[in-house]
Amino acid sequence: MPKMMRAVQVSKPNGAFELVERELPEPASGQIRIKVEACGVCHSDAFVKAGAFPGLTLPRIPGHEIAGRVDKVGADVTEWQKGDRVGVGWHGGHCFVCNACRKGLFINCEREKITGFSYDGGYAEYTVVPHEAGVHLPEKLESVEVAPLLCAGITTYNSLRNSGARPGDTVAVQGIGGLGHLAIQFAARMGFRTIAISRGADKAELVRQLGAHEYIDTQKVPAAEALQKLGGADLVLATAPNSEAIASTIDGLKPRGKLLIVAAPFDPLKVSAFTLLSGKTIAGWPSGSAIDSEETVAFSVLTGVRPRIEVFKLEQAGQALAKMIENRVRFRAVLTP
Numbered sequence: 208m209p210k211m212m213r214a215v216q217v218s219k220p221n222g223a224f225e226l227v228e229r230e231l232p233e234p235a236s237g238q239i240r241i242k243v244e245a246c247g248v249c250h251s252d253a254f255v256k257a258g259a260f261p262g263l264t265l266p267r268i269p270g271h272e273i274a275g276r277v278d279k280v281g282a283d284v285t286e287w288q289k290g291d292r293v294g295v296g297w298h299g300g301h302c303f304v305c306n307a308c309r310k311g312l313f314i315n316c317e318r319e320k321i322t323g324f325s326y327d328g329g330y331a332e333y334t335v336v337p338h339e340a341g342v343h344l345p346e347k348l349e350s351v352e353v354a355p356l357l358c359a360g361i362t363t364y365n366s367l368r369n370s371g372a373r374p375g376d377t378v379a380v381q382g383i384g385g386l387g388h389l390a391i392q393f394a395a396r397m398g399f400r401t402i403a404i405s406r407g408a409d410k411a412e413l414v415r416q417l418g419a420h421e422y423i424d425t426q427k428v429p430a431a432e433a434l435q436k437l438g439g440a441d442l443v444l445a446t447a448p449n450s451e452a453i454a455s456t457i458d459g460l461k462p463r464g465k466l467l468i469v470a471a472p473f474d475p476l477k478v479s480a481f482t483l484l485s486g487k488t489i490a491g492w493p494s495g496s497a498i499d500s501e502e503t504v505a506f507s508v509l510t511g512v513r514p515r516i517e518v519f520k521l522e523q524a525g526q527a528l529a530k531m532i533e534n535r536v537r538f539r540a541v542l543t544p
């Protein structure tokens with residue numbers, strides 16, 4: 208067994224991703240160690256790089272779309288064995304005793320741990336996580352293709368299935384990046400009339416391949432106007448963190464329609480309260496816990512949903528994140544150690 212491992216860490220705010228040798232972490236009681244096979248790069252990893260997130264301390268190894276195998280099991284862990292396929296997403300553990308946990312709302316735990324923020328994540332050869340953060344994975348999917356389902360996937364799948372939208376309803380997906388390209392696939396396969404909203408004529412063919420029934424190119428027509436021409440949306444799922452683009456969809460909702468936000472822009476959302484008086488709502492959704500990830504993966508296997516990925520080596524983490532932020536990755540960057 209090696210005593211050291213390769214990892215990519217951030218050691219100062221706005222510093223580079225540094226490739227370092229770190230001591231191999233040991234799983235304490237209630238923890239499992241994972242040999243990482245793949246880790247997706249998420250927009251929110253930029254918060255780690257910036258050193259700006261509540262409770263974040265540096266140095267930190269980012270990464271919360273982890274797929275691999277259980278390598279070592281700590282004391283008092285009953286549901287995991289060495290060799291099990293395992294994943295970890297954004298939800299990195301919970302306390303079991305706060306009021307949210309007592310209601311089963313683990314993602315709202317008052318002491319929720321976030322993988323790659325509260326503790327070191329998956330930009331490494333190994334990582335150690337609390338047992339309850341582990342996601343059981345099927346053998347069927349490659350690690351590089353299952354990893355993005357554990358943040359981008361669960362966030363869109365779980366928000367859609369809890370949105371209140373029903374089969375046949377019109378669901379518009381704003382943005383077609385890492386989250387959006389999965390949201391389109393999920394929405395179409397859940398039986399929604401699916402509209403993709405983005406910029407540029409070049410995306411029309413692509414969104415149809417993903418399953419969208421309609422495409423709105425906001426370079427040609429404002430989103431709300433185009434949505435109303437199509438009869439209005441029961442639900443808009445906002446997946447691209449751009450407050451102006453998100454707000455521009457609200458007048459495209461039907462009365463009683465809902466704008467559901469799963470990717471947060473820094474800028475506040477500017478909304479006319481008048482438009483809400485027809486019964487429209489604006490809401491957000493947190494991703495989900497391990498069982499939600501397992502159900503996301505199961506639905507993906509059942510219906511053929513797959514992320515489109517570009518694979519990078521661990522040491523290329525900086526390049527992968529920069530390329531994603533500049534929107535040049537189609538659609539999810541995944542690191543392999």
Ligand SMILES: [Zn+2]
Binds near residue numbers: 251271297359
């Ligand atoms: Zn994420």
Ligand SMILES: [Zn+2]
Binds near residue numbers: 303306315316318
């Ligand atoms: Zn709790």
